[in-house]
Amino acid sequence: MNDNQSILSIAKRTLEIESKAISNLIDLLDDQFAHAVQHILESQGRVVVSGVGKSAIVASKIVATLNSTGTPAIFMHAADAIHGDLGTIQEDDVVICLSKSGNTPEIKALLPLIKIGKNKLVGITGNMDSLLAKQADFVLNTFVEKEACPNNLAPTTSTSAQMAMGDALAICLLELKGFSSADFAKYHPGGALGKKLYLRVADIVVNNEKPQVDINTSVKDVIVEISSKMLGVTAVMDDKKVVGIVTDGDIRRMLSKYDNISGLTAKDIMTSNPKSVDVDTLAINALKMLQEKSISQLLAFEGDSYAGVVHIHNLINEGIL
Structure with missing residues (x-):
């Protein structure tokens, strides 16, 4: 059985080889890359990305990255293209072909068909003497000295x-388009990532109870309001205006301070000038406020009107935290 040190040594060697190869790409970047980016940016069509074997899998990933960052893209397997899927390529589309050797039979068969359609071709290859490099309008050099595979095969x-x-390529296009976090949210509406980018306080408070008591409400009824609304807090109102807040913590402090609470009202135990947030605030920013102030709830306002409560548990349940 191999020991842990041998396993870690293989893993480190693999990562070192790959990281060095990626670092070397920096020196291989030239005006061809810049021209390819500029052409895609100005194109009225999509980006069609193609390859075979492992390159096809990478092509699918590139398509996913382009789509999620605002550049419409579609995958076309090179083998399928020459057997009926060539119609995937439309008039204004830019085609990207990936091939380490640049001489893969399927790619070689595809190249003249792309030329017939007069689509611009971007070649991503590690062989600058290949047919793909010679036929492409723009060539992105991805030469590597060796594979991480000890047989230099996989x-x-x-x-x-x-x-x-x-x-x-995708990040250049993203930045040149001015693709913002708001734009990103449109393409990632699901999951925690999307919620961090678009979920607002208003989307949360609308699902919560709206605890509130009058300034002269008895402590007993204040406790009932806090308990029934299950948010650990209630706003204190005076003529429809929020003047304070009573939390679970205020109740505990009151019980330790007073032996007789029968004559106490909300006014006697409330905290004035409660921490608040506007309903249009992003939920992720509301979370930051809660964390910075080491509190569990914020009163939410729409303009000057009390809209409800956002609780840290709401943000946890939404996957924001």
């Missing part, structure tokens, strides 16, 4: 280089 380093080049 696509490892080469596919990492392709993926990194695809990321560089």
Whole structure:
């Protein structure tokens, strides 16, 4: 049985080889890359990304990254393209072909068909003497010295280089388009990531009870209001205006301070100038406020009107925390 040190040594060697190859791509970037980005940016069509084998898998990932960052893209398997899927490519589309060797039979068969359609072709290849490099309008060089595989056979380093080049392409397009976090949210509405980008306090408080008592409400009824609304807090109102807040903590402090609470009202135990947040505030920013102030709830306002309560448990349940 191999010991842990041997296993870790193999893993470290693999990562060192791949990280060095990706770092070397920096020196391989040239005006061809810049021109490819500029052409895609100005194109009225989509980006069609194609490859075979492991390159096809990388192509699918590049498509996903482009789509999620505001550049419409679609995957087309090179083998399927020459057997009926060539119609995927529309008039104004830009085609990206990935191939380590640049001489893969399916890619070689596809190249003249792309030329017939007069679509611009971006080649991502590690072989600058290949047919793909010679036929492409723009060539992105992803040359690697060797695969991480000890037999120099299994696509490892080469596919990492392709993926990194695809990321560089996507991020250039993202920044040049001015693609913002708000734009990103439109493409990622689900899950915690999307919620951090679009979920607002208003979306949370609408599902909560709206605890409130009058300034002269007895302590007993204040406790009932806090307990029934299950948010650990209630707003204290005076003529429809919030003048304070009573929390579970205020109740505990009151019980330790007074032997007789029968004559006490909300006014006697409330905290004035409660911490608050506007309903249009992003939920993630409301969470930051709660964390910075080491509190569990914020009163939410729509303008000057009391809208409800946002509790840290709401944010946990939404996956924000």
